[in-house]
Amino acid sequence: MVCDRCILAVREILQRQNIAFNAIVLGTIELQSYMDPHQKEQLQKELEKVGFEIISEKNERIVKQIKAIILQEIFEAERERNQNLSVTLSEKLNFDYSHLSSIFSKTEGKSIQKYQNELKVERIKELLEYDELSISEIASDLGFGSAAYLSTQFKKITGVTPSKYKANNSNKRGFLDIF
Incomplete structure (x- = not known):
């Protein structure tokens, strides 16, 4: 999810599926409770119709979060320039940058930079x-x-x-x- 329209589309799908959620932000949905496998399958089908997918594997989730943060840094109108991307990623994801960099490179085949x-x-x-x-x-x-x-x-x-x-x-x- 990279824009307000994307978030709105996901919100509408969740509401149609009667799936309770707390928040939707770039790349992440915070659900109020656990989804059973049938609900998850139905949600995946609906999300695929609009070009999204559920990422549940830990490293893939981390990579998606890294991409969302980078995207936000580039497209956000008022951003802080005082901090290096490595510091921002480490602080927001609570991992050492070298760990994040290793996961990203292995998953994507290129560096974060x-x-x-x-x-x-x-x-x-x-x-x-x-x-x-x-x-x-x-x-x-x-x-x-x-x-x-x-x-x-x-x-x-x-x-x-x-x-x-x-x-x-x-x-x-x-x-x-x-x-």
Whole structure:
């Protein structure tokens, strides 16, 4: 679940299934009580209809939480830039960063940093297509030290500079497996 519409869709499914819950936040549902296997199967079927799935294996759950936190950090309008991602993840998930990094790499086949950079590039593409912010403003908004560093990272992943990407309307944003 990566947006308010996603949360609303899940809320409606839970309500239709008469499944009591306390909260729904990015990537997580806090249920009021245990679901029996039949309820869980029915919920899974309904969630699949809208492109979601239930993640119950511990490492997969941790990876989904890491992705949700990274996504929130990138797309949240007012975020703190004082803290490194490693500190944020450790504090929010109550695990040592090296443990989280190991789980993520084994599950996803790439580092947390590489995933974060790929997601940032997709966000940069989106902001370039909106054409409302300069590259310097995008760099500042996404926590890059400078427009030059943003450009270097962008080119490393896409093969073109942000300016060339912006000038070439034939480029289309890719789909990143967020969850």
